Amino acid sequence: MNSKIVSWRGRRVWVIGASSGIGAETARALQLRGARLALSARNAQALQQLAGNHAETLVLPLDITDPNSVTDAHRQILAQWGGIDLVLIVAGTYNKMRADNFDLQQAKQLLATNLNGPLNCLAAVLPMLLAQGSGGIGIVASVAGFRGLPEALIYGPSKAALINLCESLYLDLRPRGINVYLINPGFVATPLTAGNDFAMPALISAREAAEKLIIGIERGEFHIHFPKRFTNWLRVARLLPYRCYFWLIHKVTGL
Numbered sequence: 330m331n332s333k334i335v336s337w338r339g340r341r342v343w344v345i346g347a348s349s350g351i352g353a354e355t356a357r358a359l360q361l362r363g364a365r366l367a368l369s370a371r372n373a374q375a376l377q378q379l380a381g382n383h384a385e386t387l388v389l390p391l392d393i394t395d396p397n398s399v400t401d402a403h404r405q406i407l408a409q410w411g412g413i414d415l416v417l418i419v420a421g422t423y424n425k426m427r428a429d430n431f432d433l434q435q436a437k438q439l440l441a442t443n444l445n446g447p448l449n450c451l452a453a454v455l456p457m458l459l460a461q462g463s464g465g466i467g468i469v470a471s472v473a474g475f476r477g478l479p480e481a482l483i484y485g486p487s488k489a490a491l492i493n494l495c496e497s498l499y500l501d502l503r504p505r506g507i508n509v510y511l512i513n514p515g516f517v518a519t520p521l522t523a524g525n526d527f528a529m530p531a532l533i534s535a536r537e538a539a540e541k542l543i544i545g546i547e548r549g550e551f552h553i554h555f556p557k558r559f560t561n562w563l564r565v566a567r568l569l570p571y572r573c574y575f576w577l578i579h580k581v582t583g584l
């Protein structure tokens with residue numbers, strides 16, 4: 330559905346959300362494959378550490394909720410590289426929320442990062458990608474965006490919006506020669522899930538998640554989801570009528 334990638338050598342990749350978890354492991358793995366990297370997130374020290382002694386790697390701290398800091402970082406990359414081959418938007422946050430502890434402030438903060446953040450990135454990179462007529466953009470959403478789930482009152486909708494966004498982007502951008510990747514992980518062991526107080530089914534490491542993400546991009550897939558032993562069940566659950574779906578979720582989660 331997208332063009333395949335045979336070699337990463339020399340490819341210019343901007344990873345936004347590279348300071349920990351899936352983003353950091355993806356950046357590390359791409360660095361080993363010879364890609365040229367620009368690393369962004371708020372934690373400059375973690376980015377610097379990841380860049381290590383790769384003098385070519387660009388370290389560009391930003392806050393994804395601030396459109397100006399995203400635009401500034403993008404401008405600096407273009408000044409160095411002249412273009413970008415792949416923009417990976419991994420940054421995101423989670424908070425556990427249900428109807429009985431709804432908090433408007435927290436809800437807005439989460440949407441500012443998980444939804445407005447990627448929109449800030451699109452505003453910066455879309456004109457460049459369209460002018461290039463090449464390159465690609467990948468957005469990390471989540472299987473939590475497939476359908477409503479308990480404890481994901483706002484996280485779920487933020488990821489559902491990203492899934493829909495990627496589908497529309499694919500329709501608009503693929504005919505213009507630009508690759509679009511929708512990345513939906515299941516449970517991955519990272520700081521984001523470290524606080525979960527339940528047994529996470531089919532939990533994988535961030536390194537494994539990064540490998541699967543990269544392989545999906547290399548194969549030119551649009552929908553990159555992993556681990557399949559978990560995500561395929563959720564894809565089936567996506568098709569169930571509401572009555573069956575709600576029954577199943579209550580039964581499985583006990584919530």
Ligand SMILES: NC(=O)c1ccc[n+]([C@@H]2O[C@H](COP(=O)([O-])OP(=O)(O)OC[C@H]3O[C@@H](n4cnc5c(N)ncnc54)[C@H](OP(=O)(O)O)[C@@H]3O)[C@@H](O)[C@H]2O)c1
Nearest residue numbers: 346348349350351370371372393420421471516517519521
């Ligand atoms: N772990 C899972 O089970 C799982 C499952 C499905 C989807 N996901 C998604 O995968 C993505 C990565 O999550 P992760 O699990 O790897 O968690 P993580 O280790 O907490 O990484 C989150 C990344 O997002 C960055 N970030 C957060 N807020 C930001 C902001 N305002 N500006 C810039 N960067 C920001 C963080 O960097 P700074 O704090 O340095 O800014 C960090 O690099 C998220 O979108 C998450 O929703 C995770």
